[in-house]
Amino acid sequence: MTAELVTFGETMLRLSPPAGERLETATELDFRTAGAESNVAIAAARLGVDACWLSMLPDSALGRRVTNEVQKHGVDPRVAWSVSSRQGAYYIEQGAKPRPTTVIYDRADAAITTAEPGDLDRDAVREAEVFYTSGITPALSETLEATTAKLLADARAAGTTTAFDLNYRAKLWSPADARTTYESLFCDVDLLIAAERDIRNVLGRAGDARVLATGLADDFDFETVVVTRGDEGALALHDGTVYDQPAFETETVDAIGTGDAFVGAYLSRHIAGDSVGDALASAAATAALKRTIKGDLAVVTPEEVERVLENEGRGIAR
Numbered sequence: 001m002t003a004e005l006v007t008f009g010e011t012m013l014r015l016s017p018p019a020g021e022r023l024e025t026a027t028e029l030d031f032r033t034a035g036a037e038s039n040v041a042i043a044a045a046r047l048g049v050d051a052c053w054l055s056m057l058p059d060s061a062l063g064r065r066v067t068n069e070v071q072k073h074g075v076d077p078r079v080a081w082s083v084s085s086r087q088g089a090y091y092i093e094q095g096a097k098p099r100p101t102t103v104i105y106d107r108a109d110a111a112i113t114t115a116e117p118g119d120l121d122r123d124a125v126r127e128a129e130v131f132y133t134s135g136i137t138p139a140l141s142e143t144l145e146a147t148t149a150k151l152l153a154d155a156r157a158a159g160t161t162t163a164f165d166l167n168y169r170a171k172l173w174s175p176a177d178a179r180t181t182y183e184s185l186f187c188d189v190d191l192l193i194a195a196e197r198d199i200r201n202v203l204g205r206a207g208d209a210r211v212l213a214t215g216l217a218d219d220f221d222f223e224t225v226v227v228t229r230g231d232e233g234a235l236a237l238h239d240g241t242v243y244d245q246p247a248f249e250t251e252t253v254d255a256i257g258t259g260d261a262f263v264g265a266y267l268s269r270h271i272a273g274d275s276v277g278d279a280l281a282s283a284a285a286t287a288a289l290k291r292t293i294k295g296d297l298a299v300v301t302p303e304e305v306e307r308v309l310e311n312e313g314r315g316i317a318r
Contacts, residue, residue: 003052003076004271005044006128006160008120008151009037009137010112011055011066012088014296023093023104033069034090034296036134036167038077039257043264043286043298045074047305049271052076052124056115062087063111073297080119082111092256101255105171113141117150125151126158129271132263134167138181145181152188161223161270163191165263168198175202186220191270193226193263213237224276226266228259234284238276245280248288248312254295261290261298265305285309 014034017026041051053070057063059081066087067077088107095101125131131151138145155162164185168178179202186192199205199212207215213225217237224238233246265286269279285308290298 001076002127003050003124004129005041005049005051005132005267006054006124006130007037007041007051007132008054008125008148009035009133010088010107010110010140011035011038011053011057011070012090012107012110013062013065014090014092016092016094019094020096021093023091023102029091030294032295032297033066034257036136036165036260037132038066038070038075039260039296039298040132040134040264040267041075042070042073043261043290043300044268044271046298046300047265047268047282047286047302049268050076052078052121052128054078054120054124056080056082056112056119058082058085058087058111060085060087073299078121078124080115082114084109084111084114086110088112094254103171107140110140112144114143115147116143117147117154120147120151122151122154125155126160128155128160130161130163130267131155132163132165132267134165135178135182136167136169136172138185139169139172139178149185149188152185156188156190161190162188163193163263163267164189165193165259166195166198166202167259168195168202175204178202179204183220186222189220189222191224191226192216192220192222193228193266195259196227196229199227209235210237210242213242226280228262234262234280236276236280241276243277243280245277245284248284248308250288250291252291253293255291257296257298258287258290260296261300262287264298281309285312 088110266283
């Protein structure tokens with residue numbers, strides 16, 4: 001079956017102590033799943049998109065725990081099952097001022113790090129309207145760097161829109177290594193999403209968000225560049241028009257996964273044929289809703305997103 005949105009990447013188990021507890025003293029851990037690409041697929045699926053997630057998982061109870069969670073939210077998990085027993089995980093200790101939130105990864109040599117193009121449903125990539133992956137995936141292994149490049153090239157050659165989020169993670173690689181890999185992939189990317197801080201610190205660019213977006217679009221021929229700016233909202237450049245979207249007011253319960261919710265909502269509206277400005281507004285509204293929800297997943301409905309838009313309004317195009 002053809003999916004409108006296909007994503008590719010790792011999904012981990014997320015383990016966290018109750019709020020106010022330290023990992024070193026906790027006696028119980030909350031047990032969830034989390035991964036940028038499956039988070040994006042879930043957000044889009046909950047907003048009405050036919051979404052599919054590609055990955056490789058260990059053929060074990062832990063691997064099935066991941067697929068069960070993804071499937072529960074309406075996403076088709078097309079997974080290559082590995083004889084490897086390694087399921088990636090991460091531990092998160094939620095902070096409170098002045099103590100920061102802390103993340104500890106346990107993902108080295110996870111099953112997905114060996115995934116090659118032939119292990120995956122490449123026809124799904126070619127037949128989709130949009131193929132999405134993030135900069136986390138090629139950071140995990142040299143094999144995945146090559147696989148990511150091949151899938152993006154497959155999608156581009158087939159006329160599938162390709163979307164890529166830098167999603168830089170300092171615990172996975174250096175800015176210099178990340179920049180080299182990112183820029184090698186850009187030739188097959190139509191839609192770039194990037195945090196303003198990553199454009200500055202990893203890609204080594206300067207200027208305000210509009211200058212950053214324009215420079216990237218000019219240098220790499222992106223159709224659309226979306227720059228996320230945290231509490232300041234987001235900006236998109238498309239066909240020479242800049243769309244400026246402020247962030248919506250929200251009470252933060254759990255900030256992890258906010259960016260993925262933003263991307264999933266943006267892609268859902270892109271697939272539906274909405275304008276860039278309307279897609280940006282829906283993305284900002286969904287991101288605000290996600291921050292009120294525990295875990296990485298944007299467990300939201302289209303009606304909730306629309307209520308935020310009706311109450312708070314949309315941004316402006318200029």
